[in-house]
Amino acid sequence: MEKNIVLDIDTILNKEFNIDFKGYSPIEVDTFLDMVVKDYDGFQQLILELKNQIAFLQNANDGLKERVVDLEMKLAQSEENNANQSPVVSNLSQVDILRRIARLEQEVFNRK
Template sequence: MTKLNLSARDILQKEFKSKVRGYDPVEVDEFLDTIIKDYETYNQELLALREENHRLVNKVDQLTQSQATLSRMKQEVPNPTSVTNFDILKRLSNLEKEVFGKKLEESSGSVKIDVSEKARASLSSAAEKVLNNDDLGATRRF
């Protein structure tokens, strides 16, 4: 804080020398000039503290909003134990093998190979797309 020339006690205890017609005007003027300088210093200090207070209040508001956003984001983060698209595709592949495997055994051998290869290619392509996709939120429609 800036060093001030007068304290409240100094102003209260200040005594002016009297002359025949009252106080010495030069001494009174010098004292009032010192008081004015102190008031200007107080005013500058007050303005600086108000600006700092305003800046800090804004920063607290901003941090509060950031914290609220982070807490909302933490709530929206999916559970790591939840089912992923890869798990769903794996299950689907096993089901298709089970269902189509029985049907294909009943049908001819050449058709069996053709359908099996198509199913594997389709599943491989779907699994590759899921693994390469970084946006898991968009793919969690299941």
């Protein structure tokens, strides 16, 4: 972006113009160049602020990317743990159901 900028504040401020017989008014040229210098100064300040903001946002983005990776790893680990525990829970539930059925059958047959 800065590679396209040819002029800077000092170049504009120190520029000398040749005054011809029918040339421009030196006061008018100086006034105009003062406005251009102020604009360039504002542009340089804006560029510096934007560069700082970009750096800040890139650092924040990098931190968030690290957090996403960390959370994805924790999620995968949690899903793996849940997958390993699901059959055990199902087996326990089936064992409990079988025990209940057995008890009910005993009660039914004992009553007869």
